[in-house]
Amino acid sequence: MTAARPYPKTPIPTRATLHALQRFTAGYTPALNRQVVAAGGFARWFERQLTGAYDDRWATQTAAWWPSVDATPEQVWKRHQDGVEELWRADANYQCWSLARRIGSQRQVLETMADFWEHHLHVPAAGEVGPFRASYGRMVRARALGRYADLLQAAVTHPAMAVYLTNANSSKRAPNENLGRELLELHTVGRGQYDEDDVKASARILTGWRIGLWRDWAVSYDPAHHWTGPVTVMGFSHANAAADGRPVVTAYLNYLARHPATARRIATKLARRFVSDAPPAALVSRLASVYLKNDTAIVPVLRALVTSPELAAARNAKVRTPAEDVVATWRALDVRLTAAPRNGDDEIAANQLLWQTASLGLTPFGWQRPDGRPDDAASWSSTSRFLASVDVHYTMAGGWWPRRGAAYRAPASWLPAKKLRFDQLVDHLARNLHGQRSTPLLLRVACEATGCKPREVITRKHRIMRWEMPRLLTVLLDSPTHMTR
Amino acid sequence: MTSSDQDGCAEFSRLSRRGLLRGTLAVGAGIGVTSVYGSAFVQTSYAATRSAPAVLVVLSLRGAVDGMSLVVPHGDPVYYAARPRIAVPAATLLAKDGFFGLHPNLAPLLPMWNAGRMAAVHATGLPAPNRSHFAAIEEVEDADPGSAARVGWLNRLIGRDADTHPLQAIQLGESVPPVALAGPQASVAVESIDDMRLAGADKWDTAGRRPRSMRTMWAGAPGPLGVGARSAMRAIADYGPVRATAPGPANGARYPGGDLGKALAATARTIRGDVGAEVITVDHGSWDHHADLGTLEWGDLQRMTTELASALAAFFTDLGPLASKVTVVTLSEFGRRTKENANYGLDHGFGNVMLLLGAGVRGGYHGAWPGLTNDVNADLLVTTDYRSVLAEVVVKRMGASSARVFPGFQPEQVGAIA
Numbered sequence: 001m002t003a004a005r006p007y008p009k010t011p012i013p014t015r016a017t018l019h020a021l022q023r024f025t026a027g028y029t030p031a032l033n034r035q036v037v038a039a040g041g042f043a044r045w046f047e048r049q050l051t052g053a054y055d056d057r058w059a060t061q062t063a064a065w066w067p068s069v070d071a072t073p074e075q076v077w078k079r080h081q082d083g084v085e086e087l088w089r090a091d092a093n094y095q096c097w098s099l100a101r102r103i104g105s106q107r108q109v110l111e112t113m114a115d116f117w118e119h120h121l122h123v124p125a126a127g128e129v130g131p132f133r134a135s136y137g138r139m140v141r142a143r144a145l146g147r148y149a150d151l152l153q154a155a156v157t158h159p160a161m162a163v164y165l166t167n168a169n170s171s172k173r174a175p176n177e178n179l180g181r182e183l184l185e186l187h188t189v190g191r192g193q194y195d196e197d198d199v200k201a202s203a204r205i206l207t208g209w210r211i212g213l214w215r216d217w218a219v220s221y222d223p224a225h226h227w228t229g230p231v232t233v234m235g236f237s238h239a240n241a242a243a244d245g246r247p248v249v250t251a252y253l254n255y256l257a258r259h260p261a262t263a264r265r266i267a268t269k270l271a272r273r274f275v276s277d278a279p280p281a282a283l284v285s286r287l288a289s290v291y292l293k294n295d296t297a298i299v300p301v302l303r304a305l306v307t308s309p310e311l312a313a314a315r316n317a318k319v320r321t322p323a324e325d326v327v328a329t330w331r332a333l334d335v336r337l338t339a340a341p342r343n344g345d346d347e348i349a350a351n352q353l354l355w356q357t358a359s360l361g362l363t364p365f366g367w368q369r370p371d372g373r374p375d376d377a378a379s380w381s382s383t384s385r386f387l388a389s390v391d392v393h394y395t396m397a398g399g400w401w402p403r404r405g406a407a408y409r410a411p412a413s414w415l416p417a418k419k420l421r422f423d424q425l426v427d428h429l430a431r432n433l434h435g436q437r438s439t440p441l442l443l444r445v446a447c448e449a450t451g452c453k454p455r456e457v458i459t460r461k462h463r464i465m466r467w468e469m470p471r472l473l474t475v476l477l478d479s480p481t482h483m484t485r
Numbered sequence: 486m487t488s489s490d491q492d493g494c495a496e497f498s499r500l501s502r503r504g505l506l507r508g509t510l511a512v513g514a515g516i517g518v519t520s521v522y523g524s525a526f527v528q529t530s531y532a533a534t535r536s537a538p539a540v541l542v543v544l545s546l547r548g549a550v551d552g553m554s555l556v557v558p559h560g561d562p563v564y565y566a567a568r569p570r571i572a573v574p575a576a577t578l579l580a581k582d583g584f585f586g587l588h589p590n591l592a593p594l595l596p597m598w599n600a601g602r603m604a605a606v607h608a609t610g611l612p613a614p615n616r617s618h619f620a621a622i623e624e625v626e627d628a629d630p631g632s633a634a635r636v637g638w639l640n641r642l643i644g645r646d647a648d649t650h651p652l653q654a655i656q657l658g659e660s661v662p663p664v665a666l667a668g669p670q671a672s673v674a675v676e677s678i679d680d681m682r683l684a685g686a687d688k689w690d691t692a693g694r695r696p697r698s699m700r701t702m703w704a705g706a707p708g709p710l711g712v713g714a715r716s717a718m719r720a721i722a723d724y725g726p727v728r729a730t731a732p733g734p735a736n737g738a739r740y741p742g743g744d745l746g747k748a749l750a751a752t753a754r755t756i757r758g759d760v761g762a763e764v765i766t767v768d769h770g771s772w773d774h775h776a777d778l779g780t781l782e783w784g785d786l787q788r789m790t791t792e793l794a795s796a797l798a799a800f801f802t803d804l805g806p807l808a809s810k811v812t813v814v815t816l817s818e819f820g821r822r823t824k825e826n827a828n829y830g831l832d833h834g835f836g837n838v839m840l841l842l843g844a845g846v847r848g849g850y851h852g853a854w855p856g857l858t859n860d861v862n863a864d865l866l867v868t869t870d871y872r873s874v875l876a877e878v879v880v881k882r883m884g885a886s887s888a889r890v891f892p893g894f895q896p897e898q899v900g901a902i903a
Contacts, residue, residue, distance in 0.1 A: 165775075166775040166776045169827070176828055176830075185619075191617060319708070319709070361660035361661060361676065371619050374661065381708075381712065382662050383713060383716055384674055385674075386710070386714050387680055390684050390685075393684075394684040441701075441702070445701050448698035448701055479702060480702070480703070480710065
């Protein structure tokens with residue numbers, strides 16, 4: 001067989017740049033590549049991303065599509081009581097916004113990190129934390145490139161977390177251990193660092209908050225409910241003599257955020273997210289020490305991560321989660337969200353996003369347990385997930401669903417010249433959708449899927465362009481290249 | 486037809502013979518081998534699956550159910566002293582003996598209980614307390630503390646014979662596979678039976694290009710996703726008999742609304758389809774009732790107990806005569822504390838109850854009661870290692886060796902399985 005002919009006119013990034021983009025954005029697009037080129041290369045682009053140089057209009061604009069996203073908890077609760085928007089719907093709308101952001105945001109690294117922290121400090125968006133979920137998500141996003149110590153304070157004392165992990169109304173008479181335990185196990189030091197007495201003390205420190213659950217959701221702190229007396233959690237001790245325990249909470253969380261075990265835990269999770277399911281120990285140690293040296297600031301850790309040889313060596317090692325697959329599919333096909341959804345309109349594209357992720361097995365922040373969705377290949381490789389992904393790919397490759405509020409490219413727009421050989425068309429598509437050249441396997445599969453021969457000439461009148469483009473586009477989406485990052 | 490088409494057809498006819506497949510598979514075991522037969526997926530069922538002589542359904546009550554609410558130790562005075570607001574009153578209990586009784590909302594299961602087809606083993610659990618949901622789930626489902634490898638007990642169970650078909654073990658209702666199924670033996674996890682189809686392999690794909698091209702694409706793909714893709718395409722073909730069964734429940738069974746009813750209905754349908762599924766896992770919950778576990782009048786426990794009991798009762802009705810080969814066992818990662826907290830709930834504890842229903846079950850209350858203590862941190866202690874209960878099931882029902890499924894563990898006699 002003679003070598004396949006490429007279509008080099010369609011620009012692509014270097015392999016190293018592509019790889020880093022796949023990890024720190026929601027998926028490759030030609031527009032993303034142009035943004036990187038305009039910045040003067042990946043390193044400069046990354047710095048611009050870290051410092052907020054790109055505009056945030058997309059996030060602001062789309063937030064207005066769902067009124068509860070920017071509303072105060074009081075307003076969200078009023079909308080629920082008025083029957084305008086139930087709490088579960090408000091949370092679903094927040095989930096849709098989080099997907100829309102990832103699809104269209106110019107601040108891709110910010111969105112990626114907001115997503116990372118929102119899974120680390122997981123609170124389900126399932127209508128179960130009263131009117132607080134959207135404000136929790138906005139809070140995390142606002143701190144996603146700051147210091148972990150600040151983010152931890154804000155998250156652990158946020159009413160959404162208090163409701164979820166039943167710290168709301170935990171009182172000195174019978175402290176509820178739920179948040180006190182998960183704070184240690186999941187949010188900070190991890191298992192093996194503390195014992196059951198530490199858990200009890202952790203719970204005592206956190207007593208005193210009151211929330212009017214299902215009444216008015218008013219949040220207050222009542223010193224009469226705070227457990228007083230000396231507390232010790234690992235190396236943290238405090239007299240905790242004052243009725244108002246909030247300064248103790250601040251000191252306690254500051255201690256935890258700066259604990260070496262927390263540094264290791266955050267470093268491990270970052271490395272698992274951005275490098276591989278079982279990240280190299282040396283990388284984790286380096287990242288942990290950067291974290292501690294920089295007083296829990298996250299940007300220096302990201303700089304160390306993005307330049308690490310361990311990252312460079314881990315191409316396509318991560319399986320995309322359901323939400324990542326859906327978002328990357330929208331981006332790869334260059335489908336645009338064109339209309340604000342009316343409240344409760346499930347068929348419109350901006351709301352359909354959510355049901356697309358649900359069909360793959362998990363909506364964003366839909367994980368029921370406090371450990372956040374798993375971040376490993378085994379969890380996202382089941383029969384059901386694979387078949388559901390393929391279904392979404394094919395449906396979108398055809399532009400069949402969702403339809404309303406979405407603009408798909410016309411099949412002819414994928415043909416970059418009046419006529420072209422089939423192998424060149426496949427190469428052009430690989431460059432657009434994958435950000436890299438085609439491969440012999442991809443061409444072979446494309447031939448099998450369409451019945452075309454590599455040298456067959458494709459024009460606008462060819463059956464592929466007229467009605468079989470979905471069968472070709474879905475080959476690129478159903479590939480290991482698209483389903484991993 | 487292009488030359489690649491012809492290749493594909495030849496390959497298809499050559500590899501669709503099961504004997505050859507088996508020959509290939511016998512080279513080794515597990516993930517590495519699965520990729521060897523990657524190109525061997527066939528479009529039509531080749532009767533790859535044998536009928537399962539016995540079926541084990543593992544129902545995981547996630548989040549840690551409070552076993553003392555389901556099977557109430559009314560004869561232990563500490564139970565009522567420790568739970569002044571949320572204890573289940575003795576007068577309301579069903580199937581009461583001198584010491585235990587069932588939560589009144591388990592009423593739909595009372596006929597099975599009275600027929601001696603339902604057992605409760607109390608004070609079961611891990612050898613030592615583990616109060617982390619996630620670590621405890623790992624420990625319970627890995628069930629091999631001597632090994633660092635992440636291989637679940639159900640993966641070892643289905644690995645006991647030469648059958649490597651992915652339909653041997655199926656998780657229904659949830660597409661993230663459980664730890665118990667993790668390991669070298671392929672298995673299937675799907676939310677619903679309708680999910681078992683390949684998009685694009687439709688009536689317009691007359692030449693079968695879609696499935697063939699997908700098999701080519703994924704034949705050599707590495708890692709769990711490659712294995713998952715190949716298992717999916719193989720399982721689709723062999724799941725045909727299940728899709729051919731009527732979608733609705735049989736024998737007048739009526740499932741409650743909700744995920745559990747759906748998953749158990751899909752379980753019954755899969756068993757009816759007779760595709761060789763020996764192990765089916767279903768997750769239900771969260772039962773993590775730190776708050777609002779509640780009373781008989783209100784709260785999450787009474788509501789979820791009704792759902793649990795009516796779904797299980799419907800499941801056995803749905804199975805009809807097939808029930809004679811199906812055993813259900815429930816599991817939780819741990820139990821809950823003896824003493825109630827300020828939020829009408831219970832924090833993480835230790836010992837718990839396991840329920841067994843169906844084929845081979847010796848009905849009634851089993852296990853040794855350790856006695857409760859009324860202290861804010863007191864747990865129900867564990868007198869029966871949960872593996873002793875499971876060992877009876879896998880040995881007596883599935884014909885497996887306990888030493889293989891639970892390495893290094895010496896099971897004790899429980900007597901819950903005949």
